[in-house]
Amino acid sequence: QVQLVESGGGVVQPGRSLRLSCAASGFTFTNHGMHWVRQAPGRGLEWVAVTSYDGTTEFYADSVKGRFTISRDNSKNTLSLQMNSLTTEDTAVYYCAKDGGYYDILTGYYYFYYYMDVWGKGTTVTVS
Amino acid sequence: QSVLTQPPSVSGAPGQRVTISCTGSSSNIGSGYEVHWYQQLPGTAPKLLIYRNTERPSGVPDRFSGSKSGTSASLAITGLQADDEAVYYCQSHDISLTYVFGTGTTVTVL
Numbered sequence: 001q002v003q004l005v006e007s008g009g010g011v012v013q014p015g016r017s018l019r020l021s022c023a024a025s026g027f028t029f030t031n032h033g034m035h036w037v038r039q040a041p042g043r044g045l046e047w048v049a050v051t052s053y054d055g056t057t058e059f060y061a062d063s064v065k066g067r068f069t070i071s072r073d074n075s076k077n078t079l080s081l082q083m084n085s086l087t088t089e090d091t092a093v094y095y096c097a098k099d100g101g102y103y104d105i106l107t108g109y110y111y112f113y114y115y116m117d118v119w120g121k122g123t124t125v126t127v128s
Numbered sequence: 129q130s131v132l133t134q135p136p137s138v139s140g141a142p143g144q145r146v147t148i149s150c151t152g153s154s155s156n157i158g159s160g161y162e163v164h165w166y167q168q169l170p171g172t173a174p175k176l177l178i179y180r181n182t183e184r185p186s187g188v189p190d191r192f193s194g195s196k197s198g199t200s201a202s203l204a205i206t207g208l209q210a211d212d213e214a215v216y217y218c219q220s221h222d223i224s225l226t227y228v229f230g231t232g233t234t235v236t237v238l
Contacts, residue, residue, distance in 0.1 A: 045174060
């Protein structure tokens with residue numbers, strides 16, 4: 001079955017860095033964009049970043065732009081989030097999520113639907 | 129920074145119908161982007177509930193339905209059940225090339 005498993009969370013001091021990973025299985029990883037979404041304690045969902053199916057394009061929320069970098073290794077079915085210059089505002093559960101769109105190898109197009117259809121259980125980052 | 133506005137809470141008795149509104153703007157929902165809904169049960173990850181305004185993923189009961197009009201969307205839950213108690217989020221895309229979530233609505237079954 002489709003599964004996303006995040007890892008790498010922990011407690012880190014302000015100003016330091018942390019790298020999150022997400023292991024994907026059960027689907028053709030190379031055909032889908034991938035997201036990071038976070039949720040601060042007691043707060044709502046906040047989209048963080050997305051990478052295209054082939055890793056050539058990324059977009060970021062303003063709150064993390066210039067500090068976080070999303071990347072993927074399609075040979076290992078792995079998504080990553082490098083987080084630098086962390087602040088207490090970055091404390092949250094970080095979820096990896098699969099994009100609901102897909103790359104069609106026959107047409108060569110990526111079909112964008114702009115939603116997340118599968119989520120991991122999350123990994124907790126505490127900046128303190 | 130949520131840019132889609134939802135009511136903080138709605139409640140209803142078992143069996144009743146409740147609706148949750150999601151209000152956006154001309155830069156997201158009003159630009160033609162579709163609206164999607166997620167259910168987050170206590171202590172768990174969000175789960176896709178409705179996608180592309182009205183579509184239900186396999187396994188989601190037809191008690192859940194979505195609609196969209198103009199710069200707003202709605203989620204309706206009919207035949208409310210105790211295990212529908214959760215936080216519900218709407219989500220869309222924005223012309224700034226970002227993804228936006230709603231503020232979240234807690235559904236309470238009385």
